Amino acid sequence: MGSSEWRLNARQIMVPILAQALADNWPVQTLGRAIHRSYPWGRRTNHPYSCWLKERSICLRAFVNGVTIAAQISADTFTSRRPKYKANDQQGMMALEATHE
Secondary structure: OOOOHHHHHHHHHHHHHHHHHHHHOOOHHHHHHHHHHOOOOOOOOHHHHHHHHHHHHHHHHHHHOOOOHHHHHOOOOOOOOOOOOOOOOHHHHHHHHHHOO
16 A cells, blocks of 8 residues: 555655755744645645645654655655555454554
């Protein structure tokens, strides 16, 4: 299961902004405002906005932690850290539940 198209589009919009912020040493508040202003999909509701917020969170966290541009652009930085399992995989579900107890 990969990222949704909404998240991929959000990421493509945010990466150049993040690159500029790192190059120019912006404060995190300036980066947050720049990302906020670049929202492209009209009203801030429903699934597209939820995807935008998830990607924004990843972007801001990477900025605060000082991750380099090369790492930012790589797929590893922007993928979920959750364990992957099939919805009908009972063993996978049990293993997932065991790790969160």
